[in-house]
Amino acid sequence: xxxxxxxxxxxxxxxxxxxxxxxxxxxxxxxxxxxxxxxxxxxxxxxxxxxxxxxxxxxxxxxxxxxxxxxxxxxxxxxxxxxxxxxxxxxxxxxxxxxxxxxxxxxxxxxxxxxxxxxxxxxxxxxxxxxxxxxxxxxxxxxxxxxxxxxxxxxxxxxxxxxxxxxxxxxxxxxxxxxxxxxxxxxxxxxxxxxxxxxxxxxxxxxxxxxxxxxxxxxxxxxxxxxxxxxxxxxxxxxxxxxxxxxxxxxxxxxxxxxxxxxxxxxxxxxxxxxxxxxxxxxxxxxxxxxxxxxxxxxxxxxxxxxxxxxxxxxxxxxxxxxxxxxxxxxxxxxxxxxxxxxxxxxxxxxxxxxxxxxxxxxxxxxxxxxxxxxxxxxxxxxxxxxxxxxxxxxxxxxxxxxxxxxxxxxxxxxxxxxxxxxxxxxxxxxxxxxxxxxxxxxxxx
Numbered sequence: 001x002x003x004x005x006x007x008x009x010x011x012x013x014x015x016x017x018x019x020x021x022x023x024x025x026x027x028x029x030x031x032x033x034x035x036x037x038x039x040x041x042x043x044x045x046x047x048x049x050x051x052x053x054x055x056x057x058x059x060x061x062x063x064x065x066x067x068x069x070x071x072x073x074x075x076x077x078x079x080x081x082x083x084x085x086x087x088x089x090x091x092x093x094x095x096x097x098x099x100x101x102x103x104x105x106x107x108x109x110x111x112x113x114x115x116x117x118x119x120x121x122x123x124x125x126x127x128x129x130x131x132x133x134x135x136x137x138x139x140x141x142x143x144x145x146x147x148x149x150x151x152x153x154x155x156x157x158x159x160x161x162x163x164x165x166x167x168x169x170x171x172x173x174x175x176x177x178x179x180x181x182x183x184x185x186x187x188x189x190x191x192x193x194x195x196x197x198x199x200x201x202x203x204x205x206x207x208x209x210x211x212x213x214x215x216x217x218x219x220x221x222x223x224x225x226x227x228x229x230x231x232x233x234x235x236x237x238x239x240x241x242x243x244x245x246x247x248x249x250x251x252x253x254x255x256x257x258x259x260x261x262x263x264x265x266x267x268x269x270x271x272x273x274x275x276x277x278x279x280x281x282x283x284x285x286x287x288x289x290x291x292x293x294x295x296x297x298x299x300x301x302x303x304x305x306x307x308x309x310x311x312x313x314x315x316x317x318x319x320x321x322x323x324x325x326x327x328x329x330x331x332x333x334x335x336x337x338x339x340x341x342x343x344x345x346x347x348x349x350x351x352x353x354x355x356x357x358x359x360x361x362x363x364x365x366x367x368x369x370x371x372x373x374x375x376x377x378x379x380x381x382x383x384x385x386x387x388x389x390x391x392x393x394x395x396x397x398x399x400x401x402x403x404x405x406x407x408x409x410x411x412x413x414x415x416x417x418x419x420x421x422x423x424x425x426x427x428x429x430x431x432x433x434x435x436x437x438x439x440x441x442x443x444x445x446x
Contacts, residue, residue, distance in 0.1 A: 006035050013045070018053050021045045025061065029070065043071030050082065059086035060093050067097065067106070076107030087118075092126040096133055103137065103146075112147025132165040136174065143177060152187020163198075172206040175199075176214055183221065196221040208243075216240045216248050223251065223260070230261025250276040250285050257288065257297075266298035286312050287320045294324070294333070303334020314345075319357045322348050330364055330373075339374025359392035370400060370409075379410025390421075395428035402436060415440075 004012075006027065012020035024035075025045035031037040043065045049055050050062035063082035066075045080101055086094035099118030102111045115137075122134040139158030142151045159174040166174065179198035182191045199221060202214035219236030222229040234255055240248035253272030256265040270292050276285035290309030293302045307328060313321025326345030329338045342364065349361035366385030369378040383404055389397035402421030405414045419440055425433030 006033055018049050018055065018058075022049050022055060022058050022061075025049070025058075029061075039065075039071030041071070054089065056086045056089045056091040056094070059083075059089075060091050060097075063094065063097065067101075076101065078107075080107040090125075092122055092130050096122040096126070096130060099134070099137060103141075112141065116141060116147045128165065132162060132170070136162045136166055136170045139174065139177075152181060156181060156187050168205070172202050172210050175201045176206075176210065176217075179214070179217060183217065192221040192225040196225075212240055212243050212245050216245050216251075219248065219251065223255075228260070230255070234261055246276060246280050247282075249279070250282055250288075253285065253288060257292075266292060270298055283313050283316055283318050283321075287318065287324075290321070290324065303328065307334055319349055319352050319354065323357055323360050326361070326364060330368075339368055343368060343374055355392045356394075359389045359394035359397075362386075362389040362392070363394045363397050366397065366400065370404075379404065383410055390424075395425045395430050396432075398422075398425035398428075399430050399433040399436065402433065406436075406440070415444075 004023075009020050009024050009027065013024045022045070025042045026032075027035045028038045028042035028045065043062075046058055046062045046065055049058035059082055063079045063086065065071055066079035066082065068074070080098070083094040083097045083101070087098055095118045099115045099122060101107050102118065103115035104110065119134045119137050119141075122130050123138070126134065135158045139155045139162060140146070141148050142158065143155035144150070156178065159178050162170050162174040163178065175198045179195045179202070180186070181188055182195035182198070184190070188194075196218055199214040199218040203211050203218055206214060215236045219233045219240065222236065223233040234252075237248040237251045237255065241252060249272050253269045253276060254260070255262065256269035256272065258264065270289065273285040273288045273292070276282045277289060286309045290306045290313070291297070292306075293299060293309070294306035295301065307325070310321040310324045310328070314325050315321075322345050326342045326349070327333070328335055329345065330342035331337070346361040346364050349357045352358050352361075362385045366382045366389060368374055369385065370382035371377070383401065386397040386401050386404070390401060398421045402418045402425065403409070404411055405421065406418035407413075419437070422433045422437040422440060426437050
């Protein structure tokens with residue numbers, strides 16, 4: 001039928017030939033030689049053939065038009081009825097659409113278990129396109145734990161197939177998700193290079209939003225890689241910033257603050273952090289503004305201003321702000337010294353999932369026990385806390401362990417152990433340990 005001329009198809013359709021009606025509907029929907037697109041006529045013909053015959057292809061297209069508002073008003077509930085009729089007659093495309101409608105809650109209540117049943121049937125019964133579409137949706141279900149137990153490994157296997165056989169949209173979406181999996185170590189070992197490969201694909205092939213989001217992630221991969229490419233990262237962040245991605249604004253602030261791949265520019269960093277915080281409320285930017293005022297970078301040192309930003313972070317349970325407030329109260333920077341308040345902040349960090357904050361907390365709590373600040377001197381408690389902080393690579397704790405063994409504070413005197421800890425701390429940049437080590441060798445030579 002699809003090889004016949006427009007005139008022949010129209011004539012046969014007018015004579016009541018249902019196959020001709022179906023073919024004519026297809027030509028009206030997409031346009032064909034001399035037939036102009038007319039979605040209303042296409043819908044009328046699909047509806048007629050679907051209701052008057054057992055043609056499952058027509059039934060599917062009738063439902064498809066209702067779902068996508070092609071030539072008629074959108075009617076998801078009616079579309080569900082039509083797809084169910086076609087599915088009961090073995091139409092796999094309709095089963096897939098019923099999976100979609102149950103997954104997103106279109107025309108029916110959202111039901112992930114029912115959606116999975118339809119996708120499984122599509123996978124088992126369909127052609128290669130059906131199988132790819134079903135694998136894509138099942139991958140999303142395993143990735144998000146919807147209707148199934150969350151399983152990144154299964155999601156990864158399904159997504160990898162989709163990146164090869166899927167539509168352009170599916171390839172871009174699954175490539176982006178695979179990039180996120182390697183970036184965040186979800187079901188795979190963290191691998192910035194593999195993540196970058198997927199993000200680069202999307203940045204070259206996706207729509208505008210996908211390109212912008214993928215290029216930002218590509219920038220992060222190059223920035224945080226064990227072999228960073230700051231030039232590429234900056235290029236990505238600047239491109240994203242120009243296209244309205246405000247997350248890149250914060251990253252450009254970091255680049256300028258730390259001088260990654262360029263000269264430090266604290267003033268410019270401050271401008272980026274302020275824009276990021278003002279436009280997005282990003283508390284990471286607020287924290288960095290606090291650091292700028294705390295250290296007087298490109299501005300006059302202002303502990304009160306710094307505390308405002310750290311308070312914002314702490315009030316939202318951001319551990320970086322809690323840590324800085326603990327240190328401010330411990331040192332009396334911009335606030336009266338208050339060891340009890342400092343202890344309260346540091347105790348709050350002990351349950352952190354981030355080991356660096358636990359290490360900071362244990363070190364300062366150890367320091368307070370060592371010096372008897374806010375509590376009596378307790379060398380045994382200090383040693384325990386310093387050892388725990390040192391085990392988390394807080395090297396200043398090694399210096400204090402060296403002092404404990406050198407002066408026999410709560411432990412037996414052990415000059416060799418003292419030297420070991422001083423060397424460990426000195427080799428990791430602790431200046432007070434370098435000085436202690438120099439004095440140690442001077443005394444040893446006397």
